[in-house]
């Protein structure tokens with residue numbers, strides 16, 4: 001998960017005590033807990049031990065070192081040999097970053113989300129290993145992992161590692177969770193800026209289409225900015241500072257049953273990694289078992305301005321109730337979202353004390369459905385955009 005775990009305070013039992021907070025409080029708690037200070041501190045802290053350790057695993061050997069060793073004879077070789085070398089197949093260097101990792105004794109950030117008697121850090125590693133295996137079957141690609149064991153790394157160290165291997169792209173793999181345990185769906189976070197946005201969003205959309213084929217709903221490719229106007233998420237910001245586009249893939253919500261059913265076994269986690277790999281390969285035009293002499297150039301539109309997140313809830317939310325047959329009422333629920341899109345709605349029959357699970361909105365500014373009502377209910381609807389911001393019909 002991208003948000004809750006970065007604060008280190010909202011995972012685990014703490015959340016469970018907060019399921020009944022009202023919406024305004026929810027927003028406030030959420031905002032407070034996700035302070036950029038915490039995030040930026042995480043990204044910038046100085047733990048540097050470990051990054052430069054050589055030979056920790058074969059995956060951490062840098063291709064730059066290999067390249068130097070290979071190129072040495074060429075310096076005394078003929079010009080023809082150098083020319084041949086230049087015509088070699090292009091290679092994309094992709095760094096996979098299993099989110100979190102480490103004992104989590106001093107820092108809950110290391111564990112990630114805590115649900116279902118496991119930790120996010122274990123699941124992201126399984127996804128990454130499967131993604132590495134799948135991606136390695138394609139030509140024109142070299143795959144690296146920021147970690148292939150349960151070890152602690154700061155966000156800065158992950159980005160520095162990506163730079164050390166000459167990464168073209170970093171994909172940070174995560175699983176989500178929400179305060180009220182109600183959200184579901186896959187989402188991707190990318191930089192809000194120019195080419196970093198274009199590349200991240202392109203790869204992200206391609207991965208999301210794979211994840212929706214598999215069974216998740218898509219919450220889309222999103223950005224998030226910090227108070228100083230930079231990218232909010234440390235891994236994206238640190239990579240951008242080093243010239244590397246990065247994306248965070250939030251596959252689904254560990255604390256929501258339908259999402260969990262898509263990732264609750266080893267096979268399911270492997271499928272997620274394979275889907276991620278397929279999405280990435282499709283975007284870059286990679287082919288399995290075949291190194292192409294040229295890769296197609298992805299069509300990327302570089303935005304002129306930062307692509308800003310939606311920070312306001314849906315506008316114009318109301319409902320109409322019409323009598324139907326057999327005690328059923330026809331409900332028309334209206335919600336307008338000009339900056340992003342309406343994603344879900346839920347309803348209360350007791351004036352907002354308890355709510356249904358989240359239903360998908362579908363398309364358009366109004367949706368219609370029947371409800372069996374006695375007339376005694378105190379009906380309230382809440383309409384959400386894909387940034388999880390909501391507007392209720394109770395005021």
Ligand SMILES: [Zn+2]
Nearest residue numbers: 001002099174
């Ligand atoms: Zn996470």
